[in-house]
Amino acid sequence: MNLFNKPTLSTDERDIIDSITQNGAGRKKGEERLFNRYAYFIKEAIYKHSLSEEDAFDLYSDTIISAIEKIASGSFEGRSSLKTWLYSIFHNKYVDLLRKKTTNKNSIHHTLSISDLLLQVSDQSKTIVQKLVDKTDWEILRERLVQVGESCRQMLLLWADGYSDRDIAGLMEYKTSDVVKTSRLRCLEKLKQLYRKT
Amino acid sequence: MDNNLEYIDAYFQRMLEPEEIRRFEQKLAEDPEFAEEVAFYLAAKQGLKAEAEKEKKERFKQLLSQQAPVINIDRERNTKRIWMYRVSAAAAIVVCLLFAWYFFFSSSASPQQMADKYINDNFKDLGITMSARLDSIQTGLRLYNDGQYDSSLKMFETISQRDPKDYLPKKYAGIVCLRLGNYEKALQYFRAFENDDTLYSNPSLFYQAVTLLKRNQSGDKQQAKELLQRVVKGDLDGKESAEQWLKKL
Numbered sequence: 462m463n464l465f466n467k468p469t470l471s472t473d474e475r476d477i478i479d480s481i482t483q484n485g486a487g488r489k490k491g492e493e494r495l496f497n498r499y500a501y502f503i504k505e506a507i508y509k510h511s512l513s514e515e516d517a518f519d520l521y522s523d524t525i526i527s528a529i530e531k532i533a534s535g536s537f538e539g540r541s542s543l544k545t546w547l548y549s550i551f552h553n554k555y556v557d558l559l560r561k562k563t564t565n566k567n568s569i570h571h572t573l574s575i576s577d578l579l580l581q582v583s584d585q586s587k588t589i590v591q592k593l594v595d596k597t598d599w600e601i602l603r604e605r606l607v608q609v610g611e612s613c614r615q616m617l618l619l620w621a622d623g624y625s626d627r628d629i630a631g632l633m634e635y636k637t638s639d640v641v642k643t644s645r646l647r648c649l650e651k652l653k654q655l656y657r658k659t
Numbered sequence: 660m661d662n663n664l665e666y667i668d669a670y671f672q673r674m675l676e677p678e679e680i681r682r683f684e685q686k687l688a689e690d691p692e693f694a695e696e697v698a699f700y701l702a703a704k705q706g707l708k709a710e711a712e713k714e715k716k717e718r719f720k721q722l723l724s725q726q727a728p729v730i731n732i733d734r735e736r737n738t739k740r741i742w743m744y745r746v747s748a749a750a751a752i753v754v755c756l757l758f759a760w761y762f763f764f765s766s767s768a769s770p771q772q773m774a775d776k777y778i779n780d781n782f783k784d785l786g787i788t789m790s791a792r793l794d795s796i797q798t799g800l801r802l803y804n805d806g807q808y809d810s811s812l813k814m815f816e817t818i819s820q821r822d823p824k825d826y827l828p829k830k831y832a833g834i835v836c837l838r839l840g841n842y843e844k845a846l847q848y849f850r851a852f853e854n855d856d857t858l859y860s861n862p863s864l865f866y867q868a869v870t871l872l873k874r875n876q877s878g879d880k881q882q883a884k885e886l887l888q889r890v891v892k893g894d895l896d897g898k899e900s901a902e903q904w905l906k907k908l
Contacts, residue, residue, distance in 0.1 A: 496719050500726060522719045526712050536809060540840050553806055578671050578701055580814045583821075584794040586687045586694065593698030594705070602706045618714070621707030646664050653664075653699055 474543040481532045485631050496525050502551055520558060524551040533623050605655040613648035620645055667700045770880055773904055774872035782834050799831060811835050826852035842874040865890050865897025884908050
């Protein structure tokens, strides 16, 4: 019998995963439970890898954020325990951090990573769109996001965090996902107009 | 409201029909203003995502501050040091014993070890060529070599959907799935070009065998053995390794 092929998730782990996958009101709770459950990784990173408290926290919270994204999109299949899987992400991020530190790229010229959505665009236009995206003034965009109003801001942040229009409708108490879609696009348009005014 | 945003949103939410996708991509290539709109949509989503993550980090920071102090470095380091010496000594003994066992008693590697070795030797980094035609493939390979397996898989899947007849994105998607431990999906991708007789050298059967040996579920070894026999018989890609493995299986 191969023990490694047995389901390895505990009830508690399964519960955390379910609350994140459902993407509804329970997701936030699930995210917090996930963060709290393995927060001792931070301590380990300080002792084992001699990281500063700040670096260790960043490393761990980036791990959790990345894990949440994967769980919410269904990429985590539960073939290993949640801890083993999280630790492999944590370790990969630690290696990335070391690489960044040795090549001196760490946060001096902070740019946002390539959007997965851009991968969808055909080769013919990818370079030109990427160049246009690179021209974005992120600071101004952030400032304008405050100006779109709290409701719009909240809706756009949920959308960017991977919530569907249906999930947003449930969370923000809109009647239907179609209403959310119209409002979301209106908010995006407002953000665009504000951004272009600069 | 600007209809372009709705159109762009539909494209990125994969709501358009193939013909509409083609028209969208044509418009994107030919209309600079439309390209600006698309770039804004992507930039906004990217920026918003970063903002959402920042807020999440703040929330995590608060959670951490509510927990008991994470560290008490001075006291715990001394205790840890003593334990480290003990554990290191024990580990050294265990390693020596394992080496002794390996050299004196173990004459052959397990099927999983053989697959692991093959995967580490051949799939750790994938070669990037300088062909301009295969730009998306190159991007996928770069992402893979940078360890961004999920993005790399998305890339290969998108290319494969766009050009279902091309075996290359399927081969790479299968390799990414294999690295990710998603063996069922890896097998699906490798099987998808099993009967592609346009290929001078087709590694489908051999890769399926590697995946089965790595997965090592009940019946996998036998199935892998049959595949390897077909590789040898058909003089296919991976024949040399297949011959060696068959002696050990």
